[in-house]
Amino acid sequence: xxxxxxxxxxxxxxxxxFLERGGYGRSVRTPWQPTSVFLxxxxxxxxxxxxxxxxxxxxxxxxxxxxxxxxxTLPCHHIPLNEHGDTIQLLEDRGDxxxxxxxxxxxxxxSIDRIEKxxxxxxxxxxxxxx
Numbered sequence: 001x002x003x004x005x006x007x008x009x010x011x012x013x014x015x016x017x018f019l020e021r022g023g024y025g026r027s028v029r030t031p032w033q034p035t036s037v038f039l040x041x042x043x044x045x046x047x048x049x050x051x052x053x054x055x056x057x058x059x060x061x062x063x064x065x066x067x068x069x070x071x072x073t074l075p076c077h078h079i080p081l082n083e084h085g086d087t088i089q090l091l092e093d094r095g096d097x098x099x100x101x102x103x104x105x106x107x108x109x110x111s112i113d114r115i116e117k118x119x120x121x122x123x124x125x126x127x128x129x130x131x
Contacts, residue, residue: 004045004060009115011060015043016108019101037088037104038076081107
């Protein structure tokens with residue numbers, strides 16, 4: 001049950017801004033550890049909590065996950081990002097960080113535009129994705 005009171009639109013916009021500023025590079029403190037989309041950003045309700053105290057189903061991102069994806073350890077990594085059904089998990093498994101980041105950025109732009117239209121707000125013209 002989602003108990004996350006943050007506005008999903010604000011969270012998605014912040015995530016996009018984070019990615020466009022370089023986002024998920026290696027940490028200076030722990031360069032040997034890989035970073036993970038959503039988990040290593042303020043989008044995660046457990047950001048900065050090594051014990052991951054809050055269950056993922058309390059996160060507002062869980063509203064974007066299928067019922068099957070909610071059964072996974074990291075539900076936010078099972079959000080369908082495009083018409084091909086690519087997910088963060090699938091793209092991380094392939095090991096192509098650049099494709100992962102570009103796919104997530106595209107998904108964020110589309111999701112932000114959709115939510116703004118649903119709410120009756122003017123959409124922002126996001127920079128075109130690199131080919």
